[in-house]
Amino acid sequence: xxxxxxxxxxxxxxxxxxxxxxxxxxxxxxxxxxxxxxxxxxxxxxxxxxxxxxxxxxxxxxxxxxxxxxxxxxxxxxxxxxxxxxxxxxxxxxxxxxxxxxxxxxxxxxxxxxxxxxxxxxxxxxxxxxxxxxxxxxxxxxxxxxxxxxxxxxxxxxxxxxxxxxxxxxxxxxxxxxxxxxxxxxxxxxxxxxxxxxxxxxxxxxxxxxxxxxxxxxxxxxxxxxxxxxxxxxxxxxxxxxxxxxxxxxxxxxxxxxxxxxxxxxxxxxxxxxxxxxxxxxxxxxxxxxxxxxxxxxxxxxxxxxxxxxxxxxxxxxxxxxxxxxxxxxxxxxxxxxxxxxxxxxxxxxxxxxxxxxxxxxxxxxxxxxxxxxxxxxxxxxxxxxxxxxxxxxxxxxxxxxxxxxxxxxxxxxxxxxxxxxxxxxxxxxxxxxxxxxxxxxxxxxxxxxxxxxxxxxxxxxxxxxxxxxxxxxxxxxxxxxxx
Ligand SMILES: Cc1ncc(C[n+]2csc(CCOP(=O)(O)OP(=O)(O)O)c2C)c(N)n1
Numbered sequence: 001x002x003x004x005x006x007x008x009x010x011x012x013x014x015x016x017x018x019x020x021x022x023x024x025x026x027x028x029x030x031x032x033x034x035x036x037x038x039x040x041x042x043x044x045x046x047x048x049x050x051x052x053x054x055x056x057x058x059x060x061x062x063x064x065x066x067x068x069x070x071x072x073x074x075x076x077x078x079x080x081x082x083x084x085x086x087x088x089x090x091x092x093x094x095x096x097x098x099x100x101x102x103x104x105x106x107x108x109x110x111x112x113x114x115x116x117x118x119x120x121x122x123x124x125x126x127x128x129x130x131x132x133x134x135x136x137x138x139x140x141x142x143x144x145x146x147x148x149x150x151x152x153x154x155x156x157x158x159x160x161x162x163x164x165x166x167x168x169x170x171x172x173x174x175x176x177x178x179x180x181x182x183x184x185x186x187x188x189x190x191x192x193x194x195x196x197x198x199x200x201x202x203x204x205x206x207x208x209x210x211x212x213x214x215x216x217x218x219x220x221x222x223x224x225x226x227x228x229x230x231x232x233x234x235x236x237x238x239x240x241x242x243x244x245x246x247x248x249x250x251x252x253x254x255x256x257x258x259x260x261x262x263x264x265x266x267x268x269x270x271x272x273x274x275x276x277x278x279x280x281x282x283x284x285x286x287x288x289x290x291x292x293x294x295x296x297x298x299x300x301x302x303x304x305x306x307x308x309x310x311x312x313x314x315x316x317x318x319x320x321x322x323x324x325x326x327x328x329x330x331x332x333x334x335x336x337x338x339x340x341x342x343x344x345x346x347x348x349x350x351x352x353x354x355x356x357x358x359x360x361x362x363x364x365x366x367x368x369x370x371x372x373x374x375x376x377x378x379x380x381x382x383x384x385x386x387x388x389x390x391x392x393x394x395x396x397x398x399x400x401x402x403x404x405x406x407x408x409x410x411x412x413x414x415x416x417x418x419x420x421x422x423x424x425x426x427x428x429x430x431x432x433x434x435x436x437x438x439x440x441x442x443x444x445x446x447x448x449x450x451x452x453x454x455x456x457x458x459x460x461x462x463x464x465x466x467x468x469x470x471x472x473x474x475x476x477x478x479x480x481x482x483x484x
Pocket of ligand 1: 191223
């Protein structure tokens with residue numbers, strides 16, 4: 001009997017050890033892939049294949065930890081560094097990330113913005129094609145990222161406030177597809193220097209007053225582009241200066257936690273109960289994630305070697321979160337060196353392949369346009385200007401849709417009667433309009449453009465006359481009161 005129990009316990013232990021080990025290695029795989037994505041992404045921009053790049057290198061480990069506690073029904077209102085969180089939550093693939101980097105206008109490839117947003121600006125669908133709500137209580141949700149830093153804060157507050165409304169207002173409780181009794185948490189992310197903005201402070205204050213399920217993650221890498229935090233955060237510590245907001249017995253307020261961005265185990269340990277507390281009690285919290293590094297600097301528009309000291313750069317190498325997680329895995333005998341090397345090499349390969357597929361998906365439709373354009377132009381190739389335009393178009397290694405239209409426009413100016421080319425030009429313009437000039441607003445039944453018109457006052461319309469009189473009487477009464 002005792003033996004059986006021991007065997008059971010042993011199996012149980014082994015099972016949970018294996019489950020734990022597998023979960024850690026799955027996370028390690030994601031962080032390695034995400035890092036490769038950042039490294040390769042920067043190269044793609046600097047070699048001219050994309051216009052601008054901003055990446056989440058240095059935050060990988062903190063974000064896999066955060067993603068562990070992000071559940072269906074929850075929301076993220078974040079900013080441009082959250083690629084690892086998106087990969088870990090199953091809301092983005094590496095291929096989709098690169099598709100957005102290249103600005104692929106096909107929503108099947110860039111599901112976040114169909115090439116209309118800067119890279120790393122994520123979103124998930126909240127409405128269907130008709131503009132009706134999707135069952136958000138069953139999915140992990142991301143409100144569309146916006147470029148103004150801290151703009152995500154008030155929206156995060158609004159989403160958390162919605163959960164409070166769903167829990168407290170009886171009339172909303174039948175909307176089960178949108179909320180499960182307000183048990184959702186809104187995960188809000190922000191960089192340390194953006195916490196100096198008014199939106200941050202207004203949000204934290206309102207969350208403390210309203211008591212809403214908001215989890216704010218401050219990714220603290222010590223800089224706002226090139227400006228060190230001593231020039232923008234009092235006491236150089238956002239959690240220290242927020243301490244007056246700390247909720248205590250009998251007060252409202254927020255909970256404040258300090259985490260280290262390279263400490264995988266430590267972060268998981270703090271986050272598990274903390275997120276559960278927010279979910280249950282609706283007491284908001286700020287997670288100040290310190291000692292985040294930025295291996296490639298702020299964005300592709302700069303080089304951090306120009307503003308970080310040699311000492312800081314050295315420190316960042318040593319405290320790189322992936323290096324630290326790797327050492328922790330080995331120290332705790334969760335994997336052998338060889339196994340980790342295999343994961344790292346596979347990550348390089350998978351990222352390279354995903355990037356290539358994304359590039360092919362982006363460039364092939366344009367190459368087809370170039371080919372067709374050259375075909376249609378070649379009829380007029382005797383004309384020197386046409387020949388020139390063809391040669392210019394063909395010489396562009398990575399052509400844009402714009403290059404195709406420009407080449408055709410030059411030829412149409414030159415050749416008086418080119419009906420097929422003119423028709424193709426119109427076809428491309430119609431296609432491009434659909435790709436770039438549609439869906440700025442809800443085009444479904446709930447479109448603001450479909451709201452019934454309310455006519456202005458007409459003296460011969462009985463109901464408006466009546467409404468007008470009611471208003472007049474109201475103002476008269478108001479003035480009388482004021483005069484008294
Ligand atoms: C309202 C606004 N001001 C300025 C900018 C330009 N800008 C983009 S990122 C950035 C620095 C943000 O630094 P931080 O919040 O620390 O985040 P990090 O990029 O370091 O993660 C600035 C000033 C902007 N996008 N929006």
